Amino acid sequence: MSNQRSKYEHLMYPVDWLEERSGLVGGIKYFLFRKVPGDVNWFQTLGAATLTAFLVQATTGVMLAMYYKPDAKSAYPSIEHITNDLFAGWLVRGMHRWGASVFIILMFMHMGRVFLFGAYKYPRELTWIVGVILVALGLAEGFTGYLLPWDQTAYWATTVGININGTAPFLGPFIAQFLQGGEFINADTLSRFYAIHMLLLPAMIAGLIGLHLYLVIRLGVTSPPWSKEAAGGSNDSEPGADEETHG
Amino acid sequence: MAEDRRVFRERQFKQYKSDVKKRGKPFYPYVMLHDSIMSLMVVGVIVALATIWKWTTPGDHTGIVMHDGVASTEGTSGWLGKLNDDPADPGTISFTPRPDWYFYFLFYLLRIFKWPESVILGTIGIPTICVLLLIAIPFLDTRAERRPLHRPVAMVTGVLVIFSMGMMTYRGATAKESLGSELLGKVPVWAQKEGFATNPKAVAGAKLFAVAGCMNCHVYLGSGASNLGAPELTTEGAQHRGILFQVEHLKCPSCVTKGSPMPAFASQGQANLTLLAEFLEASQGPK
Ligand code: HEM
Numbered sequence: 107m108s109n110q111r112s113k114y115e116h117l118m119y120p121v122d123w124l125e126e127r128s129g130l131v132g133g134i135k136y137f138l139f140r141k142v143p144g145d146v147n148w149f150q151t152l153g154a155a156t157l158t159a160f161l162v163q164a165t166t167g168v169m170l171a172m173y174y175k176p177d178a179k180s181a182y183p184s185i186e187h188i189t190n191d192l193f194a195g196w197l198v199r200g201m202h203r204w205g206a207s208v209f210i211i212l213m214f215m216h217m218g219r220v221f222l223f224g225a226y227k228y229p230r231e232l233t234w235i236v237g238v239i240l241v242a243l244g245l246a247e248g249f250t251g252y253l254l255p256w257d258q259t260a261y262w263a264t265t266v267g268i269n270i271n272g273t274a275p276f277l278g279p280f281i282a283q284f285l286q287g288g289e290f291i292n293a294d295t296l297s298r299f300y301a302i303h304m305l306l307l308p309a310m311i312a313g314l315i316g317l318h319l320y321l322v323i324r325l326g327v328t329s330p331p332w333s334k335e336a337a338g339g340s341n342d343s344e345p346g347a348d349e350e351t352h353g
Numbered sequence: 354m355a356e357d358r359r360v361f362r363e364r365q366f367k368q369y370k371s372d373v374k375k376r377g378k379p380f381y382p383y384v385m386l387h388d389s390i391m392s393l394m395v396v397g398v399i400v401a402l403a404t405i406w407k408w409t410t411p412g413d414h415t416g417i418v419m420h421d422g423v424a425s426t427e428g429t430s431g432w433l434g435k436l437n438d439d440p441a442d443p444g445t446i447s448f449t450p451r452p453d454w455y456f457y458f459l460f461y462l463l464r465i466f467k468w469p470e471s472v473i474l475g476t477i478g479i480p481t482i483c484v485l486l487l488i489a490i491p492f493l494d495t496r497a498e499r500r501p502l503h504r505p506v507a508m509v510t511g512v513l514v515i516f517s518m519g520m521m522t523y524r525g526a527t528a529k530e531s532l533g534s535e536l537l538g539k540v541p542v543w544a545q546k547e548g549f550a551t552n553p554k555a556v557a558g559a560k561l562f563a564v565a566g567c568m569n570c571h572v573y574l575g576s577g578a579s580n581l582g583a584p585e586l587t588t589e590g591a592q593h594r595g596i597l598f599q600v601e602h603l604k605c606p607s608c609v610t611k612g613s614p615m616p617a618f619a620s621q622g623q624a625n626l627t628l629l630a631e632f633l634e635a636s637q638g639p640k
Contacts, residue, residue: 141377154388155395182440190415200403224499228362231491238487261441263452265616331499
């Protein structure tokens with residue numbers, strides 16, 4: 107046994123080297139072998155499913171960005187080129203387009219499961235708040251992406267959408283002006299939406315997902331609310347709970 | 354009392370941590386396996402949607418057809434809709450301001466609220482209130498109780514919210530947008546009812562009005578849809594705003610009426626806008 111270990115020890119050198127300098131290996135081990143309640147259920151995979159949908163968007167988005175041209179003259183033809191000429195271009199574009207809807211649906215389903223399980227309660231309030239911000243940013247991502255094909259639906263839905271932003275009190279007109287890059291929707295609007303859609307919002311979303319997952323790992327996932335084990339809930343009765351029926 | 358509760362929930366969380374440590378199972382491989390299966394299904398569904406979208410597009414699946422040597426996207430809807438709509442054209446005279454489906458509920462809200470008093474409520478107000486309420490949930494609902502059947506208020510509210518969002522999304526999705534060509538057929542009736550049949554400029558303006566997408570937001574003699582709280586225009590002329598006002602408003606609605614969400618039609622050109630203005634001023638209500 108000990109013989110074997112020394113025989114293959116050199117294989118571990120790179121891992122040891124990395125661990126000694128970064129502690130990453132320990133981190134990954136902690137992540138993989140941390141304990142979760144014994145009775146977690148399928149509904150609790152929705153968070154991971156949402157993460158996967160986001161990663162699909164990120165990957166296909168980078169691929170699209172290599173061929174998409176964010177100016178009023180070439181945007182539409184470049185999308186057409188991607189769809190009809192490039193190898194598997196239709197697949198990448200199709201996945202990005204439909205993945206957006208899947209991402210939004212999964213985000214809402216995940217939120218619904220968290221609500222049903224009461225998993226937003228102490229001490230996971232901040233995890234929930236970060237989640238709400240992610241929903242808002244996800245919808246903004248959908249809004250900015252919708253304009254990029256620069257077709258009729260895109261153009262006019264966005265015109266009206268920006269105008270609606272303009273009706274907001276105080277900041278509204280400034281937001282509308284900023285989004286459009288001028289009085290009317292124009293070529294600058296497109297490059298602005300593009301920058302927001304592929305740099306600003308994804309960076310914010312990725313950062314917040316990181317924070318979200320950090321909190322999930324730090325606090326541990328809940329077990330289903332009907333769990334008998336204390337790892338799930340507790341059979342102790344809560345002080346004052348009887349007097350209140352709300353909640 | 355509040356103190357009790359804090360102590361209680363802290364103790365409960367400590368208990369949870371130690372229970373999980375003692376009796377829980379490791380994330381890898383158990384949870385990891387389930388997460389991976391679920392993730393593969395997600396990717397599978399996305400690939401399937403992309404495939405159906407492309408390969409149910411009629412013809413050669415490119416989403417483009419030639420009509421007399423002109424490229425067009427007409428009639429290229431597959432099961433999941435067109436691959437492309439026509440290229441954006443700011444000078445167009447017919448459009449449907451359709452957002453993506455997850456904004457349909459907002460879109461529908463805009464039909465309920467009327468310009469200008471409450472439209473702000475429908476656009477910025479309600480979404481902002483929704484976000485704030487969502488953020489507030491953990492602070493409004495501070496009991497430790499997590500079992501759904503013991504949280505009747507939360508459950509009923511949740512079901513009502515899901516139901517109304519679903520309902521509004523459905524209504525937004527099925528809201529009928531009037532077709533320019535159908536509306537065009539109504540112009541003679543309008544001209545006769547409103548008594549501008551002898552005014553060729555107004556009649557020409559009415560035709561523009563029918564196809565320019567105005568009726569996606571405005572109602573005229575019972576046709577069209579009321580959207581974003583846009584006023585009915587059947588009696589617009591009765592206010593005697595004047596041609597000059599109408600043209601300026603059409604060129605840039607938000608410059609004339611602060612905060613107007615109506616799109617600018619400056620790209621239509623002075624001549625067309627004057628015709629539209631003639632029509633609007635001639636619309637003094639059914640005679
Ligand atoms: C980009 C979107 C999101 C990603 C990638 C994501 C990811 C995750 C993952 C992987 C988990 C752990 C596994 C699970 O419970 O499913 C989790 C837990 C959680 N998420 Fe999210 N989430 C997102 C959005 C949201 C939203 C919109 C909310 C609610 C407003 C939310 C609130 C929570 C809470 C409170 C937990 C802890 C649940 C527990 O401990 O049982 N998340 N999230």
